[in-house]
Amino acid sequence: MEKEERQAKKAAEIEQSGKISMNRRQFMKMGAAATASGALMSVTGHAAPSKNLATKTASPSVSLGTKDNPLRITDKCKRMPQKNTIFSRQLWDFEFVQKVESSVDRTSLDELRKNKGWTGLDEALDEAAWAVDHKFASGSEGGQPHSMAYAWDEHVRRQKVTFKDAADASKKIKKAARYLGASLVGITDYNPLWTYSELIKEKFEGESGQEGPPKYEIFIPEFPFVPKSVVVMAVEMDYRTIALSPSSLEGAATGLGYSHMCEVGYSVATFIRALGYRAFANGNDVSLSVPYAIAAGLGELGRHGMLITREYGPRVRLVKVFTELELVPDPPKAFGVWEFCKNCKRCADACPSKAISDGEPTLEGNTISNNPGALKWYIDPEKCIQFWRENGSDCANCITACPYNKLATWPHRLSTSVAALPVAPLHSFLAQLDGQVGFGNIDNKKGNVSFWDED
Numbered sequence: 001m002e003k004e005e006r007q008a009k010k011a012a013e014i015e016q017s018g019k020i021s022m023n024r025r026q027f028m029k030m031g032a033a034a035t036a037s038g039a040l041m042s043v044t045g046h047a048a049p050s051k052n053l054a055t056k057t058a059s060p061s062v063s064l065g066t067k068d069n070p071l072r073i074t075d076k077c078k079r080m081p082q083k084n085t086i087f088s089r090q091l092w093d094f095e096f097v098q099k100v101e102s103s104v105d106r107t108s109l110d111e112l113r114k115n116k117g118w119t120g121l122d123e124a125l126d127e128a129a130w131a132v133d134h135k136f137a138s139g140s141e142g143g144q145p146h147s148m149a150y151a152w153d154e155h156v157r158r159q160k161v162t163f164k165d166a167a168d169a170s171k172k173i174k175k176a177a178r179y180l181g182a183s184l185v186g187i188t189d190y191n192p193l194w195t196y197s198e199l200i201k202e203k204f205e206g207e208s209g210q211e212g213p214p215k216y217e218i219f220i221p222e223f224p225f226v227p228k229s230v231v232v233m234a235v236e237m238d239y240r241t242i243a244l245s246p247s248s249l250e251g252a253a254t255g256l257g258y259s260h261m262c263e264v265g266y267s268v269a270t271f272i273r274a275l276g277y278r279a280f281a282n283g284n285d286v287s288l289s290v291p292y293a294i295a296a297g298l299g300e301l302g303r304h305g306m307l308i309t310r311e312y313g314p315r316v317r318l319v320k321v322f323t324e325l326e327l328v329p330d331p332p333k334a335f336g337v338w339e340f341c342k343n344c345k346r347c348a349d350a351c352p353s354k355a356i357s358d359g360e361p362t363l364e365g366n367t368i369s370n371n372p373g374a375l376k377w378y379i380d381p382e383k384c385i386q387f388w389r390e391n392g393s394d395c396a397n398c399i400t401a402c403p404y405n406k407l408a409t410w411p412h413r414l415s416t417s418v419a420a421l422p423v424a425p426l427h428s429f430l431a432q433l434d435g436q437v438g439f440g441n442i443d444n445k446k447g448n449v450s451f452w453d454e455d
Contacts (some may be wrong), residue, residue, distance in 0.1 A: 071294055071332060072301075074363060077373025079197035080288070083218065086369045086381035087142035087284075088200050091216045096382070100389050117247030118392065121452060126248045126393075130255030137262040140285040145199045145221070149266040152280045153224050160276030170327040173231055173272065180267040181260060182233035183316065184309060186296030186330045190227035190322060195287040197221075221286055225278040227322035229329070231268060232289075232296040234309060234316040235260045237399075239407055241451070242315055245396040246352070246387075249451060254394055257317035258283070265319035272323050279323035289318035297330035300337035304347040304356050304398040305379045308337045310416055313404030336420030337404070341377070343427035346435065350401035353387035355380040403434040 082088050090097050116122075133141065136149040146152060163169040170187055177185040203215040241253040265281030272279035283289070290307050293299060298318075299309035306314040310333075348358040357377045364370060365378030388394050399405055403419070406412035419430055 071291065072361075072375035073193075073291075074373050074375065076363065077193065077371065079193055079195065080371040081198045081200075081218075082143055082196040083198065083200040084368045084371075085143055086385050089369065091200060091202060091214050094213075100386055103386065104389055115247075117244055117249050117451075122248045122252075126252040126255060129252040129259060132259035133255065133262050136266070137258070137283065139202075140262075140283045141258055143200070143285055145201055145282075145285040147285065149262045150280065150282050150285055154269070154273055154280065156273045156278050157276045166326050166328045169325060173268075173325075173327060176271045177231060177233055177264070177268050180271065181235070181264040182268070183236040184234035184298050184311065186232050186293070186298045187327045188230050188232060188292060188296040188329045190230050191292075191295070194291045195221055199286070223280070223322070225324045227324065229323050229325060229327040230292055230296070231272075231321040231323065231327070232292050232298060233264055233268065233319050233321075234293065234298055234307070234312070235264055235319065236312050237315045237317060239315065239405075242396050242405075243400050244451065245400045246391050246393060248393045250396050250400075251393040254317075254396065261317045261319040265321060269321045269323075272321065272325060275325070277323055277325040279321050279325070281319055281321045283317075283319050286322075287320065289320065292320055293318050295329075295332055297333045300334060301376055302337060302347070302402065302404075303341040303345065303377045304351075304402070305377065306399070308341075308402070308404050310335055310404075311408055313402050313406065314399045315405050335416070336422070339422050339424075340403075340419045340427045340430075343424045344403060344431040346401045346403060346431050347398035350397040351384075352391075352395065352397060353380075353383040355383035355387070356398060403431055403439070406439065 083092060137147045138144070140147045140150050163172065173187070174185050197220070198218050199221045200216055200218050203217055235257055237257040238253045241249045244250045244253075261283050265283065269279045269281040290301060290305070293307045294301060299307045302308040302314055304314065307316065307318065308314050309316055342360075345358050348354075348356040356379050359377075361375050361377050363375055364372035366380055367382050369381045370378045384395070404416065406415075415430065419427065
C-alpha cells in the first residue's frame with residue numbers, strides 16, 4: 001500500500017506541475033486520427049472477472065534448447081508481470097512517461113505531417129484499418145485484458161462434438177482456422193511460462209475520458225478452465241503498405257493486421273465453443289505471442305525480437321486460442337534464421353532509434369521491459385516507443401528491412417533455402433544483395449506519393 005500511495009503522490013505531483021497529462025488517450029497519441037500507437041493505448045469497456053478462478057501456477061524450470069529447437073530458454077526465465085511491458089508502464093511508471101512526453105518536438109511533428117504518407121487521406125485509411133480492432137478488441141493491443149473479442153467466458157455449446165482422436169480434432173481445427181482467415185496455423189501445449197504472472201487493467205470511474213493519474217488493478221490471470229492446448233495463428237500483413245514505414249500508411253497495415261487478428265481469433269474460438277469445448281482468443285492481452293508461435297512450429301525468433309516465418313518473414317501478426325480441447329502439438333521448426341540473423345543485421349541498421357542490438361545474443365536486456373532468461377537479442381523497447389512518439393505513428397522499419405520479408409514467390413523460396421546454409425559470408429552477401437536490388441529500403445517517400453494513384 002505504501003508503494004501505491006507513493007506512486008499516486010508522484011503522479012499527482014507531475015499532473016499538478018503541468019509537465020505531463022496522464023490521460024491514457026493522450027499518452028502516445030499521434031494526432032487527430034487513430035494511429036498505431038494511439039490505438040495501442042486505447043481502452044476496453046468490457047469488465048474483467050471480479051474474482052480469481054484458479055490457483056496461481058508456479059514457473060516451470062526448462063533447459064537451454066538445442067539447435068533443433070528454436071526455443072533457447074534457461075531456467076532463469078520466469079513468468080513476466082504484465083505491468084513491466086512497455087505499453088502497461090504508462091499506468092504506473094510516471095517518470096518514464098514524463099521522459100517520453102518531454103522529448104517530443106511538436107515542430108518536427110507538424111513538418112512530418114506535411115509529407116506524403118501523413119495526409120488526411122492516409123490517416124483516414126489508418127483509422128479505418130484499426131476500426132474492427134478498436135470496436136471489438138479495444139485496448140488489447142496494449143495489454144488491456146478481457147475485451148469483447150477476447151473474453152474468457154463466452155457461451156459454450158452443451159453437447160460436445162466427438163472426434164476419432166486428438167489427431168483428428170487437430171486436423172479439423174486447423175482446417176477451420178485456415179478457412180476463417182488464418183494465414184498460418186500451428187498447435188502447441190499450454191505453457192504457463194508464457195502467460196503473464198499478473199495482469200494490469202485500467203479502471204475508470206464515470207466518463208472514460210477522465211483526466212488525471214490513471215487508476216488500475218493488478219490481478220492474477222486465472223481462467224474459468226484449465227487450458228490444455230493453444231491454437232496459434234499468424235495473419236499476414238499487407239506487403240505494399242508495410243514497406244512505406246515509417247508513415248501512417250504503414251500504420252494502416254499494422255492496424256488491419258490487428259483487426260484481422262481480432263476477427264480470426266474470435267471466429268476460431270467460437271468454432272471450438274460451438275463444438276462444445278471451452279476456448280477463448282487472446283492477442284497481446286494475456287500472454288506472450290512469439291514463444292507460443294515458435295513452439296507451435298510457425299517460425300523462429302529474429303534479431304529484432306519478432307517471429308520470422310518461412311512464408312512471410314516477420315510480416316505477420318499473432319493471435320492465440322486457449323482451449324480445454326486436447327490437441328496434438330506441432331514440433332518447433334528451425335530453417336536457419338538464428339544463424340542468418342547473427343550475420344545479417346539489416347534490421348539493426350534500419351532501426352531509427354537504435355533499439356535493436358547489433359551484437360551477440362545474451363540472457364538479459366537493459367530495461368525492466370525485458371524478461372531475462374532467454375538467449376536472444378534483446379531490443380530496447382524504451383528507445384523504440386520513444387521513436388514512435390517522436391515519429392507520429394508506429395514503425396515497421398525492422399519488418400520492411402528483413403530479407404525474409406518477401407512476397408511468396410519462387411525467388412523468395414529459393415533465397416530462404418539458400419539462407420538456411422550455415423555459411424556466414426553467404427549470409428552477409430545475401431543481406432547486402434537484398435538491399436542492392438531494392439528490397440527492404442525504408443523511408444520510401446516515392447512509394448507514399450504514388451500509393452493513391454495506383455490502381
